[in-house]
Amino acid sequence: xxxxxxxxxxxxxxxxxxxxxxxxxxxxxxxxxxxxxxxxxxxxxxxxxxxxxxxxxxxxxxxxxxxxxxxxxxxxxxxxxxxxxxxxxxxxxxxxxxxxxxxxxxxxxxxxxxxxxxxxxxxxxxxxxxxxxxxxxxxxxxxxxxxxxxxxxxxxxxxxxxxxxxxxxxxxxxxxxxxxxxxxxxxxxxxxxxxxxxxxxxxxxxxxxxxxxxxxxxxxxxxxxxxxxxxxxxxxxxxxxxxxxxxxxxxxxxxxxxxxxxxxxxxxxxxxxxxxxxxxxxxxxxxxxxxxxxxxxxxxxxxxxxxxxxxxxxxxxxxxxxxxxxx
Numbered sequence: 585x586x587x588x589x590x591x592x593x594x595x596x597x598x599x600x601x602x603x604x605x606x607x608x609x610x611x612x613x614x615x616x617x618x619x620x621x622x623x624x625x626x627x628x629x630x631x632x633x634x635x636x637x638x639x640x641x642x643x644x645x646x647x648x649x650x651x652x653x654x655x656x657x658x659x660x661x662x663x664x665x666x667x668x669x670x671x672x673x674x675x676x677x678x679x680x681x682x683x684x685x686x687x688x689x690x691x692x693x694x695x696x697x698x699x700x701x702x703x704x705x706x707x708x709x710x711x712x713x714x715x716x717x718x719x720x721x722x723x724x725x726x727x728x729x730x731x732x733x734x735x736x737x738x739x740x741x742x743x744x745x746x747x748x749x750x751x752x753x754x755x756x757x758x759x760x761x762x763x764x765x766x767x768x769x770x771x772x773x774x775x776x777x778x779x780x781x782x783x784x785x786x787x788x789x790x791x792x793x794x795x796x797x798x799x800x801x802x803x804x805x806x807x808x809x810x811x812x813x814x815x816x817x818x819x820x821x822x823x824x825x826x827x828x829x830x831x832x833x834x835x836x837x838x839x840x841x842x843x844x845x846x847x848x849x850x851x852x853x854x855x856x857x858x859x860x861x862x863x864x865x866x867x868x869x870x871x872x873x874x875x876x877x878x879x880x881x882x883x884x885x886x887x888x889x890x891x892x893x894x895x896x897x898x899x900x901x902x903x904x905x906x907x908x909x910x911x
Contacts, residue, residue: 587707587798588827591714595706596693603691606683613680621673624680627666634659704796711793715786715801724786726758734900746899750780753896757784761791766832770860772889773869775898778905781869785835788867797832804852805842811851829858832865839870840880853885860892868893 617624638655667677684691689700716722731754734746760768773781789799810824828834834855842848859866868889870877878886 594710602685631662724783726787733903749899761788767863768865770866770893772893772895778902779898785867799833800831801835803837804839834866836868840872
């Protein structure tokens with residue numbers, strides 16, 4: 585479970601920027617006190633000298649214990665003077681000590697050899713930022729998904745109404761997100777344009793990211809273009825392919841809108857098959873029917889989808905069109 589190395593490095597870079605900002609603040613505080621309270625630095629020098637004297641006493645004194653006790657008393661007295669001087673001028677006792685955004689790890693990123701929660705939060709923020717760059721994911725929540733746009737009457741005699749169908753799909757997607765893990769089932773979302781496939785897939789992505797899972801989202805057209813660029817050496821070789829194969833959840837939006845080539849068909853099959861064999865979940869949204877998928881790709885590709893994916897068929901009328909007409 586986790587995010588890509590790229591997101592981890594971005595989080596660590598943000599942490600490094602925090603440390604640098606805290607150091608600059610500390611330098612500014614010291615510069616301020618050098619002007620307004622120079623005597624504090626004389627006390628600092630005397631406290632440091634007492635520490636060096638204690639070290640020398642351990643190495644050379646004939647009466648180590650007696651000298652150490654004396655030096656300790658002197659040090660405590662100097663420290664009290666130091667604290668009182670700061671307090672009397674309206675400064676807290678730790679004013680010149682390094683300040684940290686995260687006291688648990690001191691903005692270093694690790695606590696007792698384990699990744700600190702502050703880094704995990706930074707990775708979540710970066711993952712959400714990237715998702716929002718591609719699509720307005722902040723608006724795509726389960727709470728914002730309205731069933732009011734789906735008619736309550738069947739589209740054909742004897743069929744289920746779009747609203748009832750979408751109630752079932754919404755319930756399924758909520759439960760899927762709540763129980764999401766690295767080996768959840770894969771999902772095929774099918775239906776016409778503007779029926780909420782992207783909305784619900786992104787709602788799942790938000791929950792998965794919040795749980796700490798690494799999610800890769802993109803249109804099939806863009807993702808395949810990146811793979812092709814890597815193939816011909818125009819970008820860092822293998823990085824996109826590795827991310828698509830290894831992420832905890834892969835969301836392939838608009839399958840079927842990409843320009844189909846032998847390379848794309850082979851890459852899509854390899855991606856789908858590899859993730860199924862590794863039991864890694866994938867969510868695919870498409871406007872194509874099963875027959876269209878079979879015709880556009882291969883029977884082998886469609887067979888893997890049928891055998892390894894839960895199929896959700898979206899019904900209704902283009903919601904974006906309904907919203908435009910309502911204005």
